[in-house]
Amino acid sequence: MAQLALVPPTQAAAPRGLPDEVPVAITCNGSSQAVMMASPHDIEDFAWGFTWTEGIVSGRAEVEQFDTVDHGANGIEARFWLTSDRAEALAARRRERVGPVGCGLCGIESLEEATRPLPRVDAGGAIPASDIARATDMLRTAQSRSAHCRGLHAAGFLQPGRGVGTVREDVGRHNALDKVCGAVLRAGKDAAAGAIVLSSRVSIDLVQKTATAGCPILVAVSTPTRAAVAAAEAADLTLVALARGGAFEVFTHPRRIV
Structure with missing residues (x-):
């Protein structure tokens, strides 16, 4: 019977490149909104995009301050400080989510939220x-x-x-x-x-x-x-x-x- 031979790392001609993933916590005014596993690059884009596409903010004007904190092996924290009006509105719908890389709906609190009504997009321009x-x-x-x-x-x-x-x-x-x-x-x-x-x-x-x-x-x-x-x-x-x-x-x- 054929057996699988494992090559010791010291004998490998070149190590295979592997993607990285780290925990990324997104907080708003000190409250956790999500902890997601993500690749550790373009974290600012990820944090801004997540808060936008999840309806946490509707634009840059609702954010007073933003920064990231690298916690080393414990991951990265992306911190938003929202305007008082937006923070109050968010508190009413606050939820905590923990999501693995393969799913975008983990941690929601109800079945209705999984199929939430969507805004109708504007007509937009035509593309060839x-x-x-x-x-x-x-x-x-x-x-x-x-x-x-x-x-x-x-x-x-x-x-x-x-x-x-x-x-x-x-x-x-x-x-x-x-x-x-x-x-x-x-x-x-x-x-x-x-x-x-x-x-x-x-x-x-x-x-x-x-x-x-x-x-x-x-x-x-x-x-x-x-x-x-x-x-x-x-x-x-x-x-x-x-x-x-x-x-x-x-x-x-x-x-x-x-």
Whole structure:
């Protein structure tokens, strides 16, 4: 019977690059809002994106101060200090969440919250089909960290005629989306003028985050779930999936693809 031979680390020609993940705590006015496992880079973008896509804040004006604290082996803390009005509103809906990398809905307090009503996104601008056809290839090319280690998801912001930029990577696909949304918010870009591009399948939490951020188009390399399609339909969000090799399928609201 054949046996598996393990190569001692000292004999390996080159160590395989492995992705990192650390606990990231997000607090608002001293109260914990979430503890998520995430890749330890672009933490500022992740924190801003998470608070935006989860409806904790609706914009930069509601944040008075922000900083991060590195706790070493214990993880990273991203601290927001909100305006008094926003802090009071948040206290009414406060929840604590602990989420692993594979899920974006862990820690919610009710079944209704898992399928919460979404805002209908603005009409948004049209994007040429040729841009959509190249989007996931451009995203893959821009994944600089994945060139050194596999296992990272990516999200990018597609702007008509300008391609996919503002690319962010993470071990969690919803984290990667939060990072790119945070980068768009911090840069003062208009989320309604472009599309989110993902290197993963589309679950309902990714549709929820995209719609909450006000981006009208979501493009993904893999398939959507049935719940994701239903949520996109209800939110008037254009959902494009199976986008690879120059081809794609439009599942909801195709009017924005020209």
